[in-house]
């Protein structure tokens with residue numbers, strides 16, 4: 001098990017210097033970063049993120065002859081557009097917005113039956129609409145919105161986040177946040193919620209979990225394919241009182257049957273293998289759902305469980321992978337999310353510690369083969385695209401959001 005992650009030998013907490021001159025002197029470059037005043041460290045994050053963004057754009061767009069093979073936001077070219085949009089939001093550099101729109105346009109030329117934000121057309125149209133709004137191009141905004149509204153959900157669609165109904169709904173809430181409430185009418189959203197709730201209640205279950213879903217024959221618990229992701233999206237929407245109770249009780253069920261370590265199983269069937277500490281499977285993805293539950297419902301029990309999950313991430317989440325989905329970059333967002341809702345600087349420190357580990361060592365470890373750079377090494381969810389996104393977020397940690405998942 002230990003070979004999945006690096007042992008975390010970083011101090012539990014370190015007070016940072018108030019002036020550069022007080023930064024720890026010594027051999028250890030990681031400790032130097034950790035003791036640096038945040039303003040100076042933030043500059044490091046920003047510089048590295050912007051350099052990485054250039055490399056990623058070149059590798060996924062420039063040298064491909066601007067041809068799109070995999071268009072998805074998850075592992076394909078749209079992930080670069082999403083990174084460019086985030087860069088634009090922080091730097092206001094119009095070139096990033098123009099390039100973002102050019103990439104979305106190329107992604108739009110690829111045909112696909114997938115309908116979600118992360119892996120399907122909802123991502124192309126929703127990001128296209130929002131970027132067009134920022135560019136002041138009303139015609140383009142209308143075009144992408146019309147395309148989005150014409151998406152038809154197949155009857156046999158699963159319910160999970162990457163390919164299912166929850167992933168389509170996330171596109172709706174993204175549009176309503178960035179373009180304006182009611183952009184996607186509540187009747188459209190309600191019809192999809194009804195279907196998700198109906199399917200969840202109908203699934204045969206043992207032990208009293210009110211909602212349960214299957215994806216390729218397995219009842220997953222995690223954010224990518226299972227309960228954590230579906231519950232997370234539902235909590236962004238207007239639910240009926242009985243639906244709220246079902247969501248809460250589903251979370252309570254997961255907390256009750258979590259591993260003694262505080263980690264969460266990958267699926268209902270996988271009750272013995274306490275191994276995965278990823279956003280896609282395990283404590284990190286569940287922790288983000290629990291922090292959302294605290295924001296929406298305010299219940300203390302969810303905050304306590306989220307803090308327990310974050311402890312698992314601190315101890316076993318320094319993964320030998322770089323990405324957002326199942327790597328260190330994604331795990332950092334657990335601490336950022338808890339920092340946002342509690343204001344506790346211990347969580348900011350932990351986010352900083354994991355991020356500094358990446359800043360200091362990721363390139364070296366990947367080039368030595370001691371860390372996996374992702375099957376799609378420049379992608380947003382598996383590769384260094386996610387690390388660049390994280391470094392941008394670390395310059396404004398209280399505003400950080402897990403990409404394409406937290407709003």
Ligand SMILES: [Zn+2]
Nearest residue numbers: 278280325326
């Ligand atoms: Zn994953």
